[in-house]
Amino acid sequence: MGFFLSNYQLTICIMYSLIFCSSSSSSSHLCHNDESTALLQFKQLFSFNCSVCDFSVYSAPLTDNWKEGTDCCAWDGITCDNTTSHVIGLVLRSNCLYGTIHPNSSLFNLVHLQHLDLSDNNFNHSQILPSFGRFTNLIHLDLHSSYLSGPIQSSSEEVWQGNNFSNSIFHLQKLQLLWLDGNRELTGKDVVIPPN
């Protein structure tokens, strides 16, 4: 066996990589337009300001490669469903995001989200709004250490009994993981989530 490929072998190699590349790109996601727009609008509302965050692991925002006209499923921090291409994951942990989450935020249009992690940012004392109730597919919600404020819940007994939820996040039927620690301005009693 020589170390060099014959022209024939080289052609086979190139053909193989072409097939490999085209088959992998045909299975790649193409983001839904409305979700791409929602993400870009969300990005617009926040500045990247590490002096207002307690901790950051990034030197540049993950949202830097969020560009109009590109596939949002390929953007940093985004996961899309392999079959439906809907955005199911948004992870912008420790990203020095600084700004307010308004009730009309385009974030709440991402109703297919299953995994949302906006922890370790600075949401400027935003409240955990009723709009979070729109995330009916959410399994994992991490909002720890993000300068959130306001009331979050009734007592744990009431949560277990399934009545008198004072915050929309307790209506999220699929939610399995919830992190809200490190938000000193949240008010309410201890949180207990019923197991699924």
Ligand SMILES: *[C@@H]1O[C@H](CO)[C@@H](O)[C@H](O)[C@H]1NC(C)=O
């Ligand atoms: C970052 O936040 C600090 C503190 O609020 C502020 O003084 C500074 O102007 C901000 N920098 C930018 C680039 O927004």
Ligand SMILES: *[C@@H]1O[C@H](CO)[C@@H](O)[C@H](O)[C@H]1NC(C)=O
């Ligand atoms: C989607 O496809 C990727 C690459 O083939 C795979 O790693 C991942 O586990 C799949 N995700 C789901 C939710 O099926």
Ligand SMILES: *[C@@H]1O[C@H](CO)[C@@H](O)[C@H](O)[C@H]1NC(C)=O
């Ligand atoms: C932070 O909240 C204050 C008070 O609500 C507001 O005046 C200010 O504009 C907010 N800053 C940002 C960046 O959202």
Ligand SMILES: *[C@@H]1O[C@H](CO)[C@@H](O)[C@H](O)[C@H]1NC(C)=O
């Ligand atoms: C969303 O709400 C904020 C604050 O109430 C307001 O400044 C902004 O114009 C609203 N945006 C839209 C698109 O309605």
Ligand SMILES: *[C@@H]1O[C@H](CO)[C@@H](O)[C@H](O)[C@H]1NC(C)=O
């Ligand atoms: C719901 O809980 C709140 C806070 O614990 C309490 O003040 C309120 O009276 C309760 N409402 C009902 C209808 O039980």
